[in-house]
Amino acid sequence: MSIFPDYFAPLHLSLVGKALGKGLLELGVHDLRQWTHDRHNTVDDTPYGGGAGMVMKPEPWGECFDALLDGLEEPPVLVVPTPSGIPFSQPIAYELSEKSHLLFACGRYEGIDRRVMEHAATRMEVRELSLGDYVLNGGEVATLAMVEAVVRLIPGVIGNPESLTEESHSDGQDQLLEYPVYTKPPSWRGLDVPEVLFSGHHARIAEWRREQAVELTRLRRPDLLPE
């Protein structure tokens, strides 16, 4: 749900687009203004208590959820991208990929009236999630990123599920960053592929890759290293 539904056209491309074509998931994009009733389709108003900017009114969201929940066999999970949310992560992506129905509420302005999430929590699971410590102009870009991260984990979406196990932040690598990868040519602009990768010695290659992953993690994300 968004006041800028066109942001989601890219979801009909590439990986998510193919999954839609294969019927592995369904996607609905809803313009929040559909649930306004005034001449200007108003979705925001000034904040109680003063302060800069505008706040998204609760009524359109409430009516939108009423309509989208109607007829659902089980309550969906409401995902609300927000800079003040719990950090989104690969484990959370896996959790969400197992849910039957996700709703993404894309806020704009200074945010959504708090009562929207409060009331939603009386009839569905609400997850307020952040993509990182930076502020966007709305939840749409964050939703695109989360949808891609979640959809690729749905069985059948990725051709080779093995590629999911060796990624950065995947459980298989106990949260290490991904090792460096190489392909042909063996030498390029004076830069050679590490010899070990030509050895055909799978145990040595695996050991080298783990060493590289640990070293990269130590340099870039020491917080991810096991104690």
Ligand SMILES: Nc1nc2cc(Br)ccc2s1
């Ligand atoms: N990092 C993020 N920034 C924002 C801003 C707005 Br406005 C709504 C959602 C998000 S998620």
